[in-house]
Amino acid sequence: MDIVETNELTKIYNKSVKAVDHVNFSVKEGEIFGFLGPNGAGKTTTIKMLVTLLKPTEGTAKIAGHDIKKYPDKIRNSIGIVFQEPALDDQLTGRENLDFHARMYGMKKEKREKRIKEVLKLVNLEEKANTLVKNYSGGMKRRLEIARGLMHFPKILFLDEPTLGLDPQTRRLIWDYIKVLNEKENITIFLTTHYMEEADYLCDRVAIIDYGKILVIEKPSKLKNQIGKDVITIGCSNSEICADILKREKWVESFKTHDSNVTFGTKEIEKKLPLILRIAERNNIEIKTIDIRKPTLEDVFLYYTGRKIREQETNISEQFKRRFMNR
Amino acid sequence: MSILNYQAIYVMWLRQMKRFVRAKSRIISNFVQPFFFLAILGLGLGAARFPGVPSGINYIDILTPGIIAMSILFPSVFVGLSVLWDKQFGFLQEVLVAPVSRLSIVIGRTLGGATNALIQGLIVLFIAIILGVSFQLSLNLILAFVFMILISFVAIGIGLIIASRMENIEGFQFIVSLFVFPLLFLSSAFSPLESLPSWLRTIAFIDPITYGVDGLRASLIGYSYFPIYINLSVLIILSIVMMGLGSYFFSKSEA
Numbered sequence: 001m002d003i004v005e006t007n008e009l010t011k012i013y014n015k016s017v018k019a020v021d022h023v024n025f026s027v028k029e030g031e032i033f034g035f036l037g038p039n040g041a042g043k044t045t046t047i048k049m050l051v052t053l054l055k056p057t058e059g060t061a062k063i064a065g066h067d068i069k070k071y072p073d074k075i076r077n078s079i080g081i082v083f084q085e086p087a088l089d090d091q092l093t094g095r096e097n098l099d100f101h102a103r104m105y106g107m108k109k110e111k112r113e114k115r116i117k118e119v120l121k122l123v124n125l126e127e128k129a130n131t132l133v134k135n136y137s138g139g140m141k142r143r144l145e146i147a148r149g150l151m152h153f154p155k156i157l158f159l160d161e162p163t164l165g166l167d168p169q170t171r172r173l174i175w176d177y178i179k180v181l182n183e184k185e186n187i188t189i190f191l192t193t194h195y196m197e198e199a200d201y202l203c204d205r206v207a208i209i210d211y212g213k214i215l216v217i218e219k220p221s222k223l224k225n226q227i228g229k230d231v232i233t234i235g236c237s238n239s240e241i242c243a244d245i246l247k248r249e250k251w252v253e254s255f256k257t258h259d260s261n262v263t264f265g266t267k268e269i270e271k272k273l274p275l276i277l278r279i280a281e282r283n284n285i286e287i288k289t290i291d292i293r294k295p296t297l298e299d300v301f302l303y304y305t306g307r308k309i310r311e312q313e314t315n316i317s318e319q320f321k322r323r324f325m326n327r
Numbered sequence: 328m329s330i331l332n333y334q335a336i337y338v339m340w341l342r343q344m345k346r347f348v349r350a351k352s353r354i355i356s357n358f359v360q361p362f363f364f365l366a367i368l369g370l371g372l373g374a375a376r377f378p379g380v381p382s383g384i385n386y387i388d389i390l391t392p393g394i395i396a397m398s399i400l401f402p403s404v405f406v407g408l409s410v411l412w413d414k415q416f417g418f419l420q421e422v423l424v425a426p427v428s429r430l431s432i433v434i435g436r437t438l439g440g441a442t443n444a445l446i447q448g449l450i451v452l453f454i455a456i457i458l459g460v461s462f463q464l465s466l467n468l469i470l471a472f473v474f475m476i477l478i479s480f481v482a483i484g485i486g487l488i489i490a491s492r493m494e495n496i497e498g499f500q501f502i503v504s505l506f507v508f509p510l511l512f513l514s515s516a517f518s519p520l521e522s523l524p525s526w527l528r529t530i531a532f533i534d535p536i537t538y539g540v541d542g543l544r545a546s547l548i549g550y551s552y553f554p555i556y557i558n559l560s561v562l563i564i565l566s567i568v569m570m571g572l573g574s575y576f577f578s579k580s581e582a
Contacts, residue, residue, distance in 0.1 A: 051424055076426035087417035091346045103338035104425035148421075 002026040003034075003106075003156050003188050004050065010046050011212075019045040021212035022059065027156070027190055032182050034203035035192040036297065042212040043192035044084055045162050050190075051081050053069040064155050080149030080187075084160040086141050090134035090299030094125055094144050097133060098151055105152040119147035122185075123177055139170035146177060150185065157181075163198060175201055196297040206297070208304055215304040220297060223258065227295040227303055228253040228265020234276070235261045235289035242285050254303045263302060265295060331434070335427040339435020340442065340559070347443050361451040364394050365458055368517075371536065379521035384550055391455040392543035395517030396478055397402030398451050398537055399444040403479040404507050406440030407573060410580070411496045429578035437483050437570065444479035445472060452547075467546035470555070474546060477562040479540035484569025485510075514540050518563015520552040535565045 004027035011020040017184040020042040027033040035043045048054040050061055052072035066074045088097050095116060102112040103231055120126045123143035133141065142162065149157050161170040162178065179202065193199050199206045200220045216223065233267050236242045239260045246262060247255050251272060253265040266272050269292055280287050302308055347353075369387030376382070380389065413419040422432055425443035448471075456462070489502055513527075514536035520528055531537045545551035551558065 053420065053424055073426050076424060081424060083417055083420050085417040087419075087421040088419050089342065089346075090416070091349055092342065096345065100338050100342060101421070101425075103334045104332075104422070104427055106426075189570065263382055 001029045003029045004060070004063055004190060006061040009046065009049060009056055009061050010058035010124050011042075011049060011054060012057040018212050020049070020056075023209075023212070023214055023215060025207055025217055027188060028157075029188055030051065030182075030186060030192065031204040032178070032189040032202050034199045034206045035190075036194070036196070036199040036203075036206050036301070037192075037209035038194055040207045041194075043194075043209060044160055045212075046209075047081070047158050047192060051158055052076060077152070078155045079158060080152065080154035080156070081158040082142070082145045082149045082160065082162060084164060086143060086145065088145060088148075090135045090136075092222060093130050093132055094120070095129040097144060098148055101148050103152040104203070107152060115151055115153075119150050122150070122181060123147045125315050137170075138166055139173065142170075142174055143177065146174075146181070146320065150181065151188070154187065154222070156188040156190060159189060160181075161192055161194070163193070163195065171195075171198070178202055178282065196301070200297050208301060210305045216300075223297065223300040224263055226254070227299050229295075230269040231263060231265050231268045231293055231295045231299050232269060232273075232276075233261050233289075233291040234287055235265040236280065237286040237288065241283065242280070245283055245285075249279075253297075256302055256306060258302060258307060261289075263299065265299070330428055330430060332427040332431040335425070335431045336435040336438065339422075339432060340439040343436060343439025344442060347439075347446075348359065352425065357447055357450055358454070361394050361398050364397070364453050365391060365451075365455055365460075369394075369458065377519050377522040380519050381550060383567075384548060385460075387455070387458065387460055387578050388545070388548045389519055389550075390517065391451070391460050392547055393514070393540050394455075395448045395451045395475065395543055396514060396516050396540045397511055398447045399478045399539075400482050400511055400536060401507060402447060403440050403444050403482030404486040404489075404503075406436060407483045408490050408496075408502070409436075410487065410490040410577065411493060411499075415496055416434075417569055423580075430574060433487070433570075433574040433577050437480065440483045441476050441479045444482075445475055449474040466477070470546040470559075471543055471558070474539055474542040474562065475496050477542075477559075478529050478536065480566035481535045481539070481569045484566065484571075484573035487573025488569070489578050491573075491580055507555070510534055510536050513537070515552075535562070535569070538562045538565070549582075 006023055006025055008022045008024060009020060009023050010018070012018050023046065035046065037043055045054065049056050050063060050068060052068055053077055056069070060069050062068070063075045064078045068075055086251045089100070092100065098119065099112065102115065107115065119130050123146055125140065125143055125147065128136065129138060134143065159178070163174050166174065175198065178189060181187055191202065203220060205217060206220050206223065208215045232244065239257060239262055243262050244250055244256045246264065251266050255262070255264040277287070282325065298308065365387060369390045385471045410419065413422065476542045485506070487539045489506065512536040513531050515523065515531050520531060520541065523531060538553070538558045542555060542562060543554050545555040545558060571580045
């Protein structure tokens with residue numbers, strides 16, 4: 001069954017900026033579904049519309065059978081959400097933040113206390129439950145927010161950039177929690193990310209989104225396979241000529257030029273490599289660098305958008321922004 | 328969804344109280360600031376006499392209701408403005424996405440703010456008693472509490488309205504000096520209405536806090552410019568209007 005179903009969902013800011021542009025997709029019950037795209041692609045706007053914090057300009061969506069425009073309250077009860085920016089009261093303890101949430105969702109005392117224990121255990125925060133949140137690390141805050149999102153037994157959990165600004169070790173830890181709760185709590189997860197590995201590692205299906213439009217929705221493994229068995233990136237003296245010649249070869253798949261490199265997929269790279277070298281020599285092209293690898297989602301993204309996601313740069317500026325905002 | 332969610336109102340109130348108790352520096356300043364005003368200004372100008380004010384009433388008696396109003400006005404406006412802090416720190420999203428009515432959120436926040444205000448008012452009252460201000464406590468203490476709460480409602484409403492017009496907390500200092508200080512200084516908090524020049528008095532009449540200060544004077548020291556029922560009815564109407572507008576604007580806000 002589809003737990004999320006959108007129909008031409010659109011958000012236009014200031015009458016001209018199409019943040020989300022007639023988007024159609026569905027999320028199946030029990031899966032981990034990911035939105036992969038660079039910053040400003042429309043990921044957060046989509047989530048905010050789905051969780052009823054923003055009104056769509058056009059189109060609509062259904063969550064657990066309820067229309068987001070008509071029944072925002074029914075939807076609010078059946079979803080959990082972890083926002084991109086931390087949304088905790090840091091003057092309260094972890095337990096108090098959970099208690100606040102539970103009461104806002106009208107949970108009775110017994111149920112509330114039992115559930116707080118359960119979710120704290122799930123994210124391993126039992127020992128820090130009575131510490132003020134302002135003394136938590138970034139990873140602990142994230143875990144607490146995930147726990148909070150689960151408090152009221154939602155059918156689906158929305159995670160907006162769940163590991164943004166976290167160090168690699170903590171990121172790994174959060175991934176494991178997400179997998180565990182998907183399996184153990186049997187909860188559907190909708191996440192957005194601009195980290196390729198995150199989408200690859202976690203998601204059953206990935207939607208690649210850029211400039212408010214979905215370019216493709218598919219399993220990560222299929223997306224990678226469709227690029228070719230192996231991916232090769234060649235940096236050469238004259239990339240235009242290089243591209244012209246190689247593009248014509250039958251065994252070249254998913255061909256793209258970017259910067260001064262050419263990237264394409266192929267099968268049996270070990271047999272094709274000598275061929276490539278011979279072609280280059282015959283055409284007086286000097287090959288400067290060759291990079292051969294198994295295809296990643298980065299290659300898929302490059303293939304669909306013609307550019308790289310530049311994750312490192314956004315990561316650093318993003319972290320800086322967050323730190324600045326949190327002061 | 329029901330219009331009022333009592334558990335949500337309660338937990339919004341509870342959060343406000345917890346934050347109030349935990350801000351240690353604020354608790355200290357809650358004692359120190361009114362103490363300085365009353366001790367230095369009140370006792371220092373003790374010799375001052377105002378035409379039209381009965382001779383048995385000292386300046387510190389006149390000042391105390393004003394300082395009570397001051398120590399309610401500021402934190403209450405901030406309670407309204409604290410929506411902006413919650414916005415800045417993302418917590419507002421957590422509140423807005425919950426399945427409760429916006430009205431419940433405003434009511435919870437306001438009750439929390441009003442409770443704080445009452446505590447602040449009592450602190451000033453306590454300091455004033457230590458400094459030797461003679462109240463007719465037996466008479467109208469309950470009425471004084473009512474005035475404190477009403478001042479708080481008006482101020483929270485003002486805070487909510489300002490918050491809805493602001494994107495972030497950067498203009499905060501500006502707002503305080505442009506709105507909150509004039510509200511205080513024009514309210515006759517520091518001198519009786521009688522002694523003001525007539526143009527200033529006219530301005531004071533459009534300041535909602537004036538009726539709070541005057542009402543507090545009536546109920547605490549038995550002297551006031553307006554009869555107490557006028558103060559009470561004006562303030563009740565104003566608090567309904569301000570809270571109504573504040574809640575309306577808040578209900579329109581997006582995280």
